Amino acid sequence: AQSVTQPDIHITVSEGASLELRCNYSYGATPYLFWYVQSPGQGLQLLLKYFSGDTLVQGIKGFEAEFKRSQSSFNLRKPSVHWSDAAEYFCAVGVKAAGNKLTFGGGTRVLVKP
């Protein structure tokens, strides 16, 4: 069965600084990978996804992620964080063979210092 690990439960970053959120997955074949953001009291918003092709994926709100097969990772980055980026971030892996089931990581809470 697939699994997703987000090693960092909390990350605090200063406004304007860069941000990197880690995501590691466990799955035998090429997974379908997603990053979602959730602001307090809100639903899930898709930031970006990787299905195939270029391993560097651009998303909304200035985010990007890089798929590294050798490291089973799909880390999310943003060069300069804004206060509005404070939220919970979830990495997820989708597996077609498992009925398109989505498996989520535990999430990383990002706090932004002024």
Next chain:
Amino acid sequence: DTEVTQTPKHLVMGMTNKKSLKCEQHMGHRAMYWYKQKAKKPPELMFVYSYEKLSINESVPSRFSPECPNSSLLNLHLHALQPEDSALYLCASSPLSKAIYNEQFFGPGTRLTVL
């Protein structure tokens, strides 16, 4: 229309009440999902409907009763809930194609509080 809509946005109910959550999509998707999300936790899959038939029930208590009356509509009927059932309930839909990965599209959720 590329949205999944959910009503109501917020719901407060007592433990003896009966209420329903509604989810709607007009993207022609033939799979629909219910998730439960507790605070500071990832979403947990509850039910999946494929072609209006229940295909997955993740051992959810019977006080939660899903219904898919047509391909655009998904309901979750609630009865005799417990305070620990308070959570954000997310609906999602996806295509059902054998050729591609069927990405799920999420609604904004219904925040449920059980008193």
